[in-house]
Amino acid sequence: MTAPPASAIDGFLAMLAAERGAAANTLAAYRSDLLGAQEQVGPLAQADAAAIGTLTSAWADLSPASFARKCSALRQFYLFLVDEGQRSDDPTTALPRPATRRPLPRILDHAEIARLFDRAETEATAGTMQGVRMLALLEMLYGSGLRATELVSLPLSAVPRDAPFVTVTGKGSRQRMVPVSTRARHALTAWLAVRPADTRHLFPGRSGSAAGHLTRIRLYQLIRELAARADIDPQRVSPHVLRHAFATHLLEGGADLRVLQTLLGHADIATTQIYTHVDAARLVALVNERHPLAGGSHSP
Structure with a gap:
């Protein structure tokens, strides 16, 4: 069978390289696995569950590690x-x-977040379109906890002029209202004053871009370039790491888990509960500080 064009696979591998910094050997292994599956079931982008299910028997002789x-x-x-x-x-x-x-999700601490914002604010003050856009992107990622795809695909109409919210379409096409901080509103206002006016997206892509908006891969690149300029290891920083930092730091500040679930757009609170593990050190410190027996001996 002649293999069909691998454009979907190529796009996936490009994302792994840009967003996760995948090494050449890792990319080669993914390509080999996906092309091998494609030889079994036909074009992967169109394969249904029944076709994918046949791979269980096709891979029956593999070791558990290779199968996984x-x-x-x-x-x-x-x-x-x-x-x-x-x-x-x-x-x-x-x-x-x-x-x-x-x-457990990777996060940045408060000092590292401050360094990112210090650098972004300095560059935005210079008045370049790129600097103003970078600060607006950073404010929305850390200040509102948006997913990368949610942020880059925001239409201009999602940002009301008279309310501190944006309307976000998340996974499963579920919509939610996300609060925008005063800082983020100022950054968005500055961006709206300089952004190209001939596009319906809040963050337009390059002229002629098929998506019409900034791509997710380009967002990852911009965030990591900013991290490098702020003297933070770029491999530790991504849009999703900023989303994790948003959630963890809110929880540290006393946010309710159900509220956090709504803000993050999680369908299942079990997904949100991962942040209770990240915040475990704060809880231990709280018990040691506030428990009635803390700092004293128990006399029978």
Whole structure:
């Protein structure tokens, strides 16, 4: 069977390289796994759950580690297609899913966030369009906890002129109202004054861009370039890391978990509860400081 054009696979690999800094060997392994699956079921971008389910028997002789790796490659590929709006479903539900512990999210501490903002504010003060845009992007990522895709695809109409909210369309096409801080509103106002006027998106892409808006990959690049200029390891910083920092720092400040779930757009509060683990050090300190027996001995 002649392999069809691998444009969807190429787009996925480009995302891995830009957003996650995947090494050449890692990209080659993903490409091999995805092209091998494509030889079995046909074009992956169009494959349904029934076709993907046949891979379980096709890979039956593989070691558990190899099988898990191939399943992981497919799941990440289809998550990418869903995020990009190229599919509305994930056919890998037909594959067995090993029980794994969800890793804790990476975050930046308050001092590192301050350094990012200091650098962005200095560059925005210079008055360049790129500097003003960068500060607005940073304010929306850390100040409102938006996902990268949610942010870059925001239409101009999502930002009302008379209310401190933006209307965000998240996963599953679910809409939610996200509060915008006073700082972020000032940054957005400055950006609206200089942004190109001939586009419907809040953050336009290059002229002639198919998406019409800043791409997610370019957003990752901009954030990491800013981190480098702020003397922070770029590999530790991404839009999603800023979203995690937003959630963790709100929880540290006393935010209710249900409120955090709404702000983040999580369908299941179990997803939000991951941040209670990140905040464990603060809880231990709280018990040591506030418990009735803290600092004293217990006499029978």
